[in-house]
Amino acid sequence: MKAVVAHAFGAIEALRLQDWPDPVPGPGEVVVDVVAAGVNFPDLLVTGGRYQILPTPPFIPGKEASGIVSAVGEGVHTCAVGDRVLVLVESGAYCERLLAPQANCFVLPRGMDFLVAAGFALVFQTAYFALVERANLQPGEVVFVTGAAGGVGLGCVQLAKALGARVLAGVSTAEKGAVARAAGADAIVDLSGADLRNSIRDDVHALTGGKGADVVLEVVGGDVFDGAFRSLAWRGRLVVLGFAGGRIPNIPANRILLRNVAVIGLHWSDYREWHPEWMRRAQAELFALYEKGLLRTELAGAYPLDEAARAMAELRDRRVKGKVVLTTDLWRQRESEASST
Template sequence: MRAAQVTAFGGPEAVIVTEVPRPAPGPGEVLVRVQAVSVNYVDLVVIAGRYQFVPPLPFTPGKGPAGIIEAVGEGVTAWAPGDRVLAMAEIGSYAEYTLAPANQCYRLPAAMPFTEAASMALAYDTAWFALRERARFQPGETVLVLGATGAVGLAAVALAKALGGRVLAGVSSASKAQLALDAGADAIIDLSQPDIRESLRAQVKEVAGAVDIVIDPLGDIYFEAALRALAWKGRLVVVGFAAGNIPTLKANYLLVKNIEVSGLQISDYRKRVPQDVAACFAEIFSLYERGLVKPAPATVMKLDDVAQALAMLRDRAVNGRIVLTP
């Protein structure tokens, strides 16, 4: 089968497409014939060898494929060949076939295209856990989403709105504002304004007073700025550091305003509480079937173009998601 391979850690140029043996499912596993898989920022970190789980070389990167079950391993009774699933494989999905744990597969709605399912993977589940589990979102609360035109950002905007929240979208330029508005944002917060430490809070104060929840995939200078915009008993969830630097925090600020900062590493939920992830996707797919959420149109590219796709993601040369199809 054809698959992307990394033989030495590095940038997108380290990924080549070649022929490798097709894997066979072991006990508790399924073999998925990949129909679509999203390109994710975390893949760049894995390929560079800087992720918290460093796979042994050589390996095939790629997480969260959508496809059709080709075969099942010993002990698997919940799935059968022909089932359409979203599979939460940690690596191996930039390929024509990949393995996934049977308890980390989720049945797709009949009307959901594979490209839309792949576009939702790793974004909607991350946003769901950030909102539902870490931030304890309640209908009527105001949510500020930083990096609102990234994959997780757009998912958080759409989910918060569908679940009954008021949503402020933090965007890096006015040209990206419409994408966030189309996803359901009620107002735009311009993250390109000077003196973001003061200007972010001033913008929030003008449109909402303060926010109950911040979803932060950016870090860097935006973390502190957003923290200052939280209401009393507000909650900020750290999802990533796409803007570069990892910020630090003076704990006295938490005490003075009775606010909380928590983090989300979605892979741990899949490993430790797969039943909670199943509940997550059940709600996401229900919202999709009711027309309350829909992923933004993705840029669809071929598996052979994986290095180019990763470079485009690294260089922020595309809005929304990139999805690869074998």
């Protein structure tokens, strides 16, 4: 098969599409013929050698894909050959044939297409565990999402709305604000100002009658984090999701006490290892919300596998509004068959 390979940690421009051995499923494992793979910010961190869990080079990046089951090992019961599935892995999704434990394969709802599926799992799963498990969101609460036009951000906006919250979306441009609004955000907070530490708090307070946000979902770090922390309501919860902007912030512990707030971490992929059944229940709930029309993947672009570096650069350079996916030859083959019938 073909796969996108990193021979060392470093620049995404060094990634190469090359031959790679076909996987063979062992007991409890599944091989999926990949149609599309999701591109996520952590893929940039892994490729650059800056992520918390790193594969040994040479390796294939990528944490999620959609496709068709082509082989199963002994004892597999979550899916069967021919099933349309999405798959979650720690690393390795930018390829034509993906090996995964059966617990990480989820049969797609009828009508969910492969491009949508390739960008559906990681962002909505992250949003789910942030809002439901970590923040214990209650209907009617105010949720403030930073980086709200990115992959995880849009997932958080949609899921928070679906769970009955009022949603404030933090973005850096008017264009990104329009995307967040289209995904259901009730109001926009500008993250492009010069004095974010004060302006974010002031804007969130102005939008909430001085009360602040009950839940903050924070993906940017740096000054955005500092302002978002100050925007919390009494008994508010801030979930630390990521540091896309680079600077990892510090919080003096006295401020957590004095403001009566909680700062909670989420490392979502841990649940895949520690609580795979919980993750399966979450995915079933997310599929049900999709079927009700309450969640959708905002597709921002589809690139062939050999343009993986170009797709990742879109994310790195903050040009993406929504999700970018990679497509394989199998996707092109299916498209041409569909158009000729």
